[in-house]
Amino acid sequence: MSEPLLSVRNLTLDIPTGSGTLHAVRGIDFDLNRGETLCIVGESGSGKSLTSLALMGLLGKGIKRSADRMTFDGTELTTADSRKMRSLRGARMAMIFQEPMTSLNPAYTIGDQLSEALLLHRNVTRAAARARAVELLEKVGITAAESRLSQYPHQLSGGLRQRVMIAMALMCEPELIIADEPTTALDVTIQAQILRLLHDLGREMNMAMILITHDLGVVARVADKVAVMYAGELVETGPVGEIFNAPTHPYTRGLLRCIPLPGKTARGSQLGTIPGIVPSLVGAVEGCVFRTRCPHATMECRGPIPKRVDGDHAFRCIFPDGKRHDEKELTA
Amino acid sequence: MLHFILKRLGLAVLVAFTVSFISFSLLFLSGDPAAALAGETASGEDIEALRRLYGFDRPMLVQYGEWLWSALRGDFGESYYFKLPVASLIADRLGVTMLLGVCGISFALLTAVPLGVVAAIRPNSLIDRAALFISVAGQAMPSFWFGLILIVVFAIQLGWLPPSGTGTWRHFVMPTIVLGYYAMPAIMRLTRAGMLDVLSSDYIRTARAKGANETRVLFRHALRNAIIPVVSLAAVQMGFMLGGSIVVESIFALHGAGYLAWESIARNDLPTVQALILIFSMFYIVFTFLADVLNAWLDPRMRSS
Structure with missing residues (x-):
């Protein structure tokens, strides 16, 4: 092995x-x-x-x-x-937390927070990061993914927020x-x-x-x-x-x-x-x-x-x- | 967002009308304005003549309506003491007060927010304790005393700065520090408390888990959330600085609107006092409105509520 x-x-x-x-x-x-x-x-x-x-x-x-x-x-x-x-965190090892209600920053949109995970580690454009965010939101089973990007955490239920957290953890395809x-x-x-x-x-x-x-x-x-x-x-x-x-x-x-x-x-x-x-x-x-x-x-x-x-x-x-x-x- | 702004704007206008009515009627609650105007030696007939001359014999609501209508067009009547239009009298003085207020609040924010952030990053450290000492000293020291100390040290002993007057920017250094230092402690403590609270929150951990560096965590993720209550406080303090800078204006002989208010109250100059109260209240209302809009921009949850 x-x-x-x-x-x-x-x-x-x-x-x-x-x-x-x-x-x-x-x-x-x-x-x-x-x-x-x-x-x-x-x-x-x-x-x-x-x-x-x-x-x-x-x-x-x-x-x-x-x-x-x-x-x-x-x-x-x-x-x-x-x-x-820092170069490992979020990129190759990611974490999903227990409290979806408080684990997202209330001041930024879902799209911003998802894109950030990718933009921190990869040299990609903002548009590419958002496209990746939509792709992953769809992957975690969120409907109308495109329109979710401009929503804020307080507009989502706990289950949706945890799906967002999962999508965020997956942005860079961690190992x-x-x-x-x-x-x-x-x-x-x-x-x-x-x-x-x-x-x-x-x-x-x-x-x-x-x-x-x-x-x-x-x-x-x-x-x-x-x-x-x-x-x-x-x-x-x-x-x-x-x-x-x-x-x-x-x-x-x-x-x-x-x-x-x-x-x-x-x-x-x-x-x-x-x-x-x-x-x-x-x-x-x-x-x-x-x-x-x-x-x-x-x-x-x-x-x-x-x-x-x-x-x-x-x-x-x-x-x-x-x-x-x-x-x-x-x-x- | 637009909906929120319109709602707050409507509220601000309502508050403005209420305040204008209260400030107008306050002067009638403080005694007979005609008698006060006539002076102590005036006869009853003199007082009655003055009452008719200035229209005090008419119903109060009519007087208020007339006063408000003129005020809306920028006419606040004539000063009893200076025999000049109140509007131009205030306009001459307001510039100094506003400049002082803007400098004061900027000084307070530029020192208090960084100090509060640093204190929150390292709670109970030497820097935190020093910041606490500075803020306690600022809260405990009366403005007039601190102002006099500055004059003695920097104007008289060292001769670096002019002790009074308004000629150059150097005239505003000491008044800015005195006025700003008064507002600083509360802003610093609120920033520190807010940052401490936010830095221990789950979404900060999330930001770190994403691989964000500390600078990004502090400024992008934490400060934006921690600064929200500070914005509201700063707006109130800004209003206070414009209306309540009487002490500072007198110490440094700045002759701004605050000083004018004090003079007018002492001389029973009703139209001037009414106009100043109205203008200072409007400043409060405008700053509170701006703070609400800024906060709504910072915190999306406020927009929907």
Whole structure:
């Protein structure tokens, strides 16, 4: 296999706070090949969004980023200067955000904002940029695309704005697109449309995609790879089939029991919950972060947890498959 | 946009009429104008004669209508004190006041907006603290005191600038600074607050995600949104500078319209006071209207509302 498009090793994000350092993201590793879709799943506050912003180099001031390696098509992002990052952002790696209502500048027309993405990176005329904008608005399923160019964000609905955001991300045909919960703020009826659109466009343009979500139903449909994030760590990563059919980490298994799966969950049966709350990540974080909510936790879980790798599948747990038989404990 | 402008224009005209009526009637609420005009030693007959002469005995609405009709044609009557047409009296003085006002607001905007932007880029930095100090000092210092300090230092001690008068541009340097410095703090604080707010917004992150550089993010994406409340504030302050530059005009002996207003009030020169109130109010209305139009151009959401 050729070199992965994106390769991340030991990505760590620390946020200094008044009461100590918040270890928001710790030791993230993953690879993403061209055309592949990676879904990062996890609860709110698990560090999914921070991880994606770190990849784009869009972290807020005061957040400390470190990594052994973070390469995009051979370019080391950790040492890239701001000019280099700007030339990648929007051109070769693009991002779609969670809040379509506020992610467009209220003062400029849709056409201006779409064209800007192209004009910043390509030496094209204004007219050519607008033509490209129309083409992409049509591609994301917006009718009367030409007339939308002169409209302002406040004249569009949330679903339309998110389509505009997607079109904007695609202006320069990026090789990587990061979508951070792109449908969370939208009506349920629109969510499926937008996700299908993203998925289809990704396939069509052979883009690699990182889709951040907490909707496992979405993951099952679109992912090639899944990364399960908990309290700032990737507790389990692997191909989508393995994660759904043979989840190893107790957290992944717990998550999967929280959602009904077609053909797997019996009618009338109770859905699972994961008792407890996410631990504080301020100060030293040692051992397994999930141990306070894990039914299998022992004294050993307080010690260092090595990452176990089995082909494409990796997890951080010292009791792998052995405990699968007593899953019932989790739902109690 | 045209619809918006017409609507605001209609509103401005309505406000102008209301203001003109209030300013006209205010003078009748302050006492008997005939008695005030006649002076303390006048007899009752003298007062009655004056009342008839100036038409104060007629119904107020009739007087207002007559006054307004003349005013619309540029005739504000004759000054009781100067015995000259009020219109030409004001026209002579207005130039200085308007020049001072334009210089003052330009000085305020040109210093306050950049300072506010820099302070917002680096909150709590040395520059931010310095800007805060400058603005607090500006708000705390009375204009007359600051003006006198400038005269002492730059006119008397250093001899760089003339202390008073209106001959050359150098005469306007100190008055501009004093007048502008008074308006600066509020503009700076509003710019800083607006920029801080806008810079943390999602669409700024979007602009960065597109690969826009910081200059473009700051000026094209952020400042345009952050400046909207500043435009409204600047319009009000501009109006204030024209009508309220009395202190500054007196310190530097500029004899503009503000100074004339003060003189006329002291001398009970009713036609002049009425005309000045009307003109200053019109300035406010015009500036507010212009600010609304500018804001509607900056912020498309305002056009539709």
